[in-house]
Amino acid sequence: MIIDLPSTTTSQLNAKLVDLRMRGGAVALGRVLTLVIATDDSVELEDAIEAANDASRMHPARIIVAARGSRSAAPRIDAQIRVGGDAGAGEVIVLRLYGALARQADSAVVPLLLPDAPIVTWWPGHGPRNPAADPLGALAQRRITDSAAEKQPVRALRARAEHYAEGDTDLAWTRLTLWRAQLVAALDLPPYEPVTSATVTGQADSPSTELLAGWLADYLRVPVDRVKAAEGEQGIVGVRLERDSGPIELYRPDGRIGTLTQPGQPTRRIALQRRSVSDVLTEELHRLDPDEIYARALAGLRLLKARRKAGAA
Amino acid sequence: MKPQNWVNPLRDERDKRLPRIAGPCGLVIFGVTGDLSRKKLMPAVYDLANRGLLPPGFSLVGFARRDWADQDFGQQVHDAVREHARTPFKESVWARLAEGLRFVPGSFDDDEAFARLAKTVAALDEERGTGGNHAFYLSIPPAAFPTVTQQLAEHGLAGGDQPPNVWRRVVIEKPFGHDLASARELNRVVNAVFEEESVFRIDHYLGKETVQNILALRFANQLFEPIWNANYVDHVQITMAEDIGLAGRAGYYDGIGAARDVIQNHLLQLLAFTAMEEPLSFEPSQLRAEKVKVLRATKAVGPFDQTTARGQYAGGWQGGVKVRGLLEEEGFAPDSTTETYAAVTLAVQNRRWAGVPFYLRTGKRLGRRVTEIAVIFKRAPHLPFDHTATEELGQNALVIRVQPDEGVTLRFGSKVPGSTMEVRDVTMDFGYGHAFTESSPEAYERLILDVLLGEPSLFPANEEVELSWQILDPVLEHWARSGKPEPYAPGSWGPPSADAILARSGRHWRRP
Numbered sequence: 001m002i003i004d005l006p007s008t009t010t011s012q013l014n015a016k017l018v019d020l021r022m023r024g025g026a027v028a029l030g031r032v033l034t035l036v037i038a039t040d041d042s043v044e045l046e047d048a049i050e051a052a053n054d055a056s057r058m059h060p061a062r063i064i065v066a067a068r069g070s071r072s073a074a075p076r077i078d079a080q081i082r083v084g085g086d087a088g089a090g091e092v093i094v095l096r097l098y099g100a101l102a103r104q105a106d107s108a109v110v111p112l113l114l115p116d117a118p119i120v121t122w123w124p125g126h127g128p129r130n131p132a133a134d135p136l137g138a139l140a141q142r143r144i145t146d147s148a149a150e151k152q153p154v155r156a157l158r159a160r161a162e163h164y165a166e167g168d169t170d171l172a173w174t175r176l177t178l179w180r181a182q183l184v185a186a187l188d189l190p191p192y193e194p195v196t197s198a199t200v201t202g203q204a205d206s207p208s209t210e211l212l213a214g215w216l217a218d219y220l221r222v223p224v225d226r227v228k229a230a231e232g233e234q235g236i237v238g239v240r241l242e243r244d245s246g247p248i249e250l251y252r253p254d255g256r257i258g259t260l261t262q263p264g265q266p267t268r269r270i271a272l273q274r275r276s277v278s279d280v281l282t283e284e285l286h287r288l289d290p291d292e293i294y295a296r297a298l299a300g301l302r303l304l305k306a307r308r309k310a311g312a313a
Numbered sequence: 314m315k316p317q318n319w320v321n322p323l324r325d326e327r328d329k330r331l332p333r334i335a336g337p338c339g340l341v342i343f344g345v346t347g348d349l350s351r352k353k354l355m356p357a358v359y360d361l362a363n364r365g366l367l368p369p370g371f372s373l374v375g376f377a378r379r380d381w382a383d384q385d386f387g388q389q390v391h392d393a394v395r396e397h398a399r400t401p402f403k404e405s406v407w408a409r410l411a412e413g414l415r416f417v418p419g420s421f422d423d424d425e426a427f428a429r430l431a432k433t434v435a436a437l438d439e440e441r442g443t444g445g446n447h448a449f450y451l452s453i454p455p456a457a458f459p460t461v462t463q464q465l466a467e468h469g470l471a472g473g474d475q476p477p478n479v480w481r482r483v484v485i486e487k488p489f490g491h492d493l494a495s496a497r498e499l500n501r502v503v504n505a506v507f508e509e510e511s512v513f514r515i516d517h518y519l520g521k522e523t524v525q526n527i528l529a530l531r532f533a534n535q536l537f538e539p540i541w542n543a544n545y546v547d548h549v550q551i552t553m554a555e556d557i558g559l560a561g562r563a564g565y566y567d568g569i570g571a572a573r574d575v576i577q578n579h580l581l582q583l584l585a586f587t588a589m590e591e592p593l594s595f596e597p598s599q600l601r602a603e604k605v606k607v608l609r610a611t612k613a614v615g616p617f618d619q620t621t622a623r624g625q626y627a628g629g630w631q632g633g634v635k636v637r638g639l640l641e642e643e644g645f646a647p648d649s650t651t652e653t654y655a656a657v658t659l660a661v662q663n664r665r666w667a668g669v670p671f672y673l674r675t676g677k678r679l680g681r682r683v684t685e686i687a688v689i690f691k692r693a694p695h696l697p698f699d700h701t702a703t704e705e706l707g708q709n710a711l712v713i714r715v716q717p718d719e720g721v722t723l724r725f726g727s728k729v730p731g732s733t734m735e736v737r738d739v740t741m742d743f744g745y746g747h748a749f750t751e752s753s754p755e756a757y758e759r760l761i762l763d764v765l766l767g768e769p770s771l772f773p774a775n776e777e778v779e780l781s782w783q784i785l786d787p788v789l790e791h792w793a794r795s796g797k798p799e800p801y802a803p804g805s806w807g808p809p810s811a812d813a814i815l816a817r818s819g820r821h822w823r824r825p
Contacts, residue, residue: 177330178365184323185334185368189444192319219323256405260369265337265442268369269412271405283330293328 002086005079010111013079013093017112020083031060031090033285034114036121038105038136041067041096047277048124053088054278059285062114063087065094066105066136075099077108106135118142118288122281125149127156132165142288144281146171147207157207161298166290172207173294174280178272179212179236179250179258186241186248186262193243199225202236209236214300215293216241226304235274335765337368338446338480339413339437341430343421343461344453345375345386349486353517354452355390356397357757362410363400364754366762370441372413374433378420386416399755413441421453421460427468434470445479448513448764455488455499462506471506482511484764487578489514491569492789493782500775509775513764518579518684519771520756523719523745527586527686528595530713530721537711538591540690542665547708549587549671550687551580552825554679558626558636558803559653563644572623572655572785572792575675579684581608581781582773583715584671587686588661597770601777607661608780614658614670617791619817623798624654624808626678631804636678638800652798653677656811657788674811674822678803683825684715698734705737710823719745 003020005013035056037048045067052063069078075098082092095108113119121131121140127150128134131143147170150156160170187195198216202209209226216239217224229237238251246263250270258272340358342350361367375386391411395402415433419426437443449470451461462483465471472481483503490496503512518524531538540546553575559566566574582604589607592599614620628638640647654676661671690709703726712722721743729735763771773781792798799808806822815821 174330177332180323180328181331181334181365182369184321184331185336187321187323188336192316195322216323219325257409265444266370266440268442269409270369271365271403271409273405287329291330293325293330 001082001084003081003083005081007076008079009077010108013081014111016081017091017093020081031062031114031117033059033061033117033288034112034119035061035063035285036109036119036136036140037063037065038121038123038127038134039065039067039125041069042125044125045094048122049092049094051124051276051278051281052122053090053092055282055285056088056090058282060088061090061120061285062112062117063090063092064109064112065092066109067094067096068102068105069096069098071099071102073098075101077101104135106139109136109139113139120144120285120288122284124277126151129156129159130163130165131160131168132163140167142167142169142284144169144171144284148172148175153205153207154210157210157298158301161301164295164298166295169284169291169294170207170211171277171280171284173211173291173297174283175208175275176212176215176236177283178275179239180215182250182258182260182270182272183239183241183248186250186260189262190264191243191245193245195220195222195241195243197223197225197242199227199238199240199242200236201227201238201240202229203234204228206235210301210304211294211297212236212239213304215297216300217303218296218300224300224304332364332366333762333766334366335368335371335762336446337370337442337444338448338765339372339374339434339441339443340448340450340761340765341374341376341434342450342452343376344451345416346377346379346389347452350452351389351393352397353755353757354450354761355393356399357755357761359390359394359398359407359410360400360755360758361762363398363403363406364758367410367765369409370413370443371410372415372437372441372443373410374415374417374430374437376417376419376426376430379416379418381416381418383414383416387411387414390414399758413437421457421464424464424467427464427470431468431470445475446481448482448484450484452486455485455490458485458499459502462503466506472508472511480511480767481507482513482764482767483507484513484515486515488569488573489578489778490782491573493779493786496775496778496782500778504775510769512775513760513769513772514775514778515760516578516582516773517756517760518715519582519773520758520760521715521719522754523713523715524583524586525771526745527583527713532591541688543667543669545690546666546669547689547691548669548820549584550689550823551583551587551671551673551685552687552823553579553675553684554682554806554825555677556632556679556682556804558642558678559639559645560637560642561644563642567645567649567651570623570652570655571675571677572652572657572789576655576657576673577781577785578773578778580673580675581611581784582777583686584611584659584661584673585777587688587713588666588671590665595770597768600770601774605774605776605780607663608777608784610663610666611659611661611671611780611784613784613788614660615787617788618795620658620814621788621791622654622656622808622811622814623652623792624676624801624811625649625651625798626653626676626803627800629803631678636803638803650797652792654679654798654801654807654811656807656814657785658814659784670818672815672822674807676807680804680806681825682717685825686713686715687711687823687825688713689820689823698736702734703736705735707738712823 078096080094122144127145131137147157200213252258656674710724727739801808
């Protein structure tokens with residue numbers, strides 16, 4: 001069910017939500033968090049809502065979409081409430097904010113937050129340089145950006161590293177989980193030798209590749225080479241960890257199937273397909289505490305940068 | 314060998330994103346053509362693969378008396394996965410898994426077949442890098458255990474003959490014997506070949522999220538533990554009901570009965586989780602220590618003709634279908650005394666639970682399929698309301714719904730709106746499905762993964778199995794001496810004698 005409330009206020013919206021709950025009980029289920037989606041009023045909006053609806057099947061949420069409309073229009077809120085079949089396992093409130101309100105999204109969002117439940121803010125497209133200082137980010141325990149969706153992904157990622165605050169996270173980081181899991185598991189096997197250096201290959205503007213290199217640099221404390229992939233290769237292409245007895249290599253040229261080679265083990269093929277937005281968002285919502293490992297991977301970017309310069313000099 | 318001081322530099326215990334991937338290993342299933350294997354095990358293996366939790370190179374070997382090649386077996390697994398897997402079918406995941414499928418035809422007394430199995434396993438270590446680590450899943454009747462474990466030992470497949478950092482584990486399913494003596498014998502047979510720490514006894518109830526949630530509910534909250542004792546709890550009811558009958562299962566069930574089939578394992582494990590003291594930590598050994606303690610304190614309360622009941626479903630109409638009684642089911646003797654309903658009264662003899670009866674019941678062809686633990690609290694000691702105001706007020710209750718509709722219900726009194734003071738029962742409901750996930754992993758997924766990881770918390774140890782029989786044996790002996798079970802109508806909640814057990818103390822069974 002979709003209910004349109006053009007040119008409305010948050011009190012009217014709240015009254016309507018209570019009314020819906022009284023009449024239908026449709027939205028009375030246990031919700032574990034409020035997910036605020038900060039976006040522009042554009043075509044990507046529906047994709048973001050769809051991904052959030054999928055994720056809400058795992059983590060039932062009240063989803064509040066703060067969509068910034070034209071700033072030159074007269075200030076008003078056009079709202080829409082979606083429940084039942086149109087809203088996954090929670091309820092969706094879409095706020096289209098015009099005029100001065102477009103800059104004051106928090107004033108429209110705050111009255112609609114669920115009591116007590118944690119708040120997560122997600123920027124599916126372009127996000128702020130400093131998420132924790134953004135009004136919608138400041139509300140939240142957890143702030144999810146997506147560097148890969150920026151025009152200059154790597155630059156955006158580095159800005160976020162500068163402004164990192166506890167609770168920040170990025171979907172470029174989430175996309176790495178399968179890779180990291182395989183690499184960690186590979187080091188659990190004999191021979192138990194230290195890694196002497198590492199190489200990470202990927203698309204020039206792939207923030208996930210940067211983060212993978214940063215993570216390795218910070219945890220291994222060895223030189224990490226960041227190599228640009230050939231034309232046509234997508235995202236992360238390969239990782240190579242050098243050890244005395246021979247390298248561990250995880251290589252994914254086609255974006256789907258990875259090959260893991262390491263000394264003393266037969267070559268193995270691993271399904272490493274790129275993950276959908278709803279999949280990574282679901283993983284993100286699993287934990288709401290600060291991600292210290294992400295913080296260290298961001299810190300590792302600095303090690304990378306310094307070494308690169310040193311290599312050039 | 315792994316050096317003592319080796320630390321994986323990439324591992325960070327705070328890293329909760331990383332899934333627990335098992336190390337290199339393979340799984341060998343005996344009785345791979347059976348129902349359990351087709352409907353639960355093979356789909357669970359695929360679901361694990363799909364969630365990225367199996368090691369690269371994971372291999373699945375089937376062993377059965379069929380004239381199949383690897384491809385035929387692959388087709389069987391494919392069909393089973395297609396039909397029963399929980400997660401969507403992905404060709405790329407399936408292709409990786411299918412590379413590791415092998416089939417060894419043969420019967421359990423066939424030396425040659427086991428020699429072929431040994432060769433297959435060795436070849437997998439070579440080709441797929443399973444590293445010599447294999448789990449043997451015995452999805453076969455317990456009568457065949459001695460033969461199979463013996464064969465495994467003779468062909469060098471069991472644990473004893475392996476280098477130090479290689480593991481061999483064995484997984485067995487209930488029934489773990491039919492009384493204390495036979496359970497001990499079974500343990501002896503299995504332990505002769507596999508050390509106790511490599512034996513994983515599957516009780517699929519323990520793989521359920523709701524059962525693990527009992528621990529979270531009790532020990533992570535301040536709210537419930539202070540009242541979780543004889544001062545506040547009146548009694549506890551643990552129910553596992555099924556609405557289906559036993560058509561086609563006579564071979565397994567006749568002579569076993571409901572108490573042996575369900576109470577001895579599932580219900581006593583649920584009791585242990587409900588009644589145990591707080592473990593020092595969730596280390597497997599600590600958890601087991603507390604479960605063993607509480608089972609040791611548990612006794613069946615007599616006199617048994619007043620505190621226990623057993624029944625046999627009769628024929629009649631159930632839910633719009635005409636069904637046959639047990640004695641008319643194919644395969645059951647017309648004078649069978651096998652019970653399809655069993656209820657017992659237990660006491661946990663420690664300070665926390667002194668005087669609190671635990672009522673356990675299970676049955677086939679009951680009202681509906683449900684498993685739940687109901688903790689019923691005492692009435693408030695003094696009610697400042699007059700009698701008419703609280704006529705409709707029952708006892709407060711906390712109900713843990715294990716399946717279906719997993720969750721927790723809290724029942725308490727609330728004022729009925731209006732000008733008079735009238736208090737009536739209301740319920741507050743937590744639905745696991747609502748608050749978390751529509752697709753929580755199947756119990757078998759969790760348990761198979763735990764076997765591969767060597768994580769024994771969710772598997773009953775042999776001491777627990779023997780203690781459970783010790784609790785139940787006196788009741789079974791009493792029943793064996795006292796004639797036939799009482800018939801009950803299909804679709805009802807059991808025979809009248811079951812109601813009488815609770816009625817004697819002014820209580821009644823909850824209608825689940």
